[in-house]
Amino acid sequence: MLNVSGLSAAYGASQVLFDVSLDIREGEVVTLLGRNGMGKTTTVRSIMGLVAPKGGGVQFEGQPVAGLSPERIARMGAGLVPEGRQVFATLTVRENLVATASNRLKRNDPWTLQKVYDLFPRLGERAGQMAGTLSGGEQQMLAVGRALMTNPRLLILDEATEGLAPVIRTEIWHVIERLKAQGQSILLIDKNLGVLKRLADRHYIIEKGRTVWSGTGADLERDAATVQGYVGL
Structure with missing residues (x-):
């Protein structure tokens, strides 16, 4: 469904992404993890056409989308819940x-x-x-x-539960579980590893604009020390 390969991106002269790769298959929930400032939101903005990639490729439903307008990408079936809600x-x-x-x-x-x-x-x-x-x-x-x-076709949630009260956070997680059960493909950014290990199919970690680790929930458990070093939670 979504394939990101060797993605690089910048804001003016300031390069933020250097080599980000990830993929999402139909019906999967995939997470994008990493400390603040490592490039997660810029990755999402590049996928959605809000930041023009400098290099690498982004394919959605088998079609290259790098350089397309956000409206065109949204019409192809990408839905974004942005950081900060922006209602x-x-x-x-x-x-x-x-x-x-x-x-x-x-x-x-x-x-x-x-x-x-x-x-x-x-x-x-x-x-x-x-x-x-x-x-x-x-x-x-x-x-x-x-x-x-x-x-x-693909729902992207950037900081799905950041800053929310625990009861609301729990409600959002229940909703995401329901969407997954219905077959909704989801790219999810959040910091709650305990929930994400249970909920998501696969995980990617970004460090300083590069994909440095990927694996399943079982891999997260096995590589806990490595993951902790990257994510810092």
């Missing part, structure tokens, strides 16, 4: 959900407002409330719901 603060919950809703890939059982409200009942309760007045956890639910309303 439309002056729109209501409902307006946020319908603003970018689409089913361009003709999914047989597409996401609808009601399905999102069933997944996140709080959003249904606050459908008419301005998004900027929601709590951080509710905004994260809204960001996930908004991405799902695009009916993505």
Whole structure:
């Protein structure tokens, strides 16, 4: 589904990515791990066309996407829950959900407002409330719901539970588990190794803009000391 090979990227003269490689197969949950500032978000932004790669390749559904606009990549089926949520603060919950809703890939059982409200009942309760007045956890639910309303082939969550209260964090993890059970392909950035080892199929670690380790949950357990050194958790 997604293949990133030897990716390099920069912000102006400041190079951030040097050699990032990863792949995600249909129906997999894959994590991108590493300490802050190692290039995880830049990798996601490069995949989504928000940062132009300097080198290497990004293929989505077998098609090269490096250099395409974010809108084009989104229309191909990539849905992003960005770091910091970035909901439309002056729109209501409902307006946020319908603003970018689409089913361009003709999914047989597409996401609808009601399905999102069933997944996140709080959003249904606050459908008419301005998004900027929601709590951080509710905004994260809204960001996930908004991405799902695009009916993505691949859902990317950048810092899925960062800064959330424990009860909200648990709710987000339950939702991700449900999405995985439904066959949703997911690229996940988070720091909760305990949950990620159980939830994800495979893991990649980035260190200073390079992929330095990859493996399964069992590999994470086996290489715990090495992983701890890279991730620092």
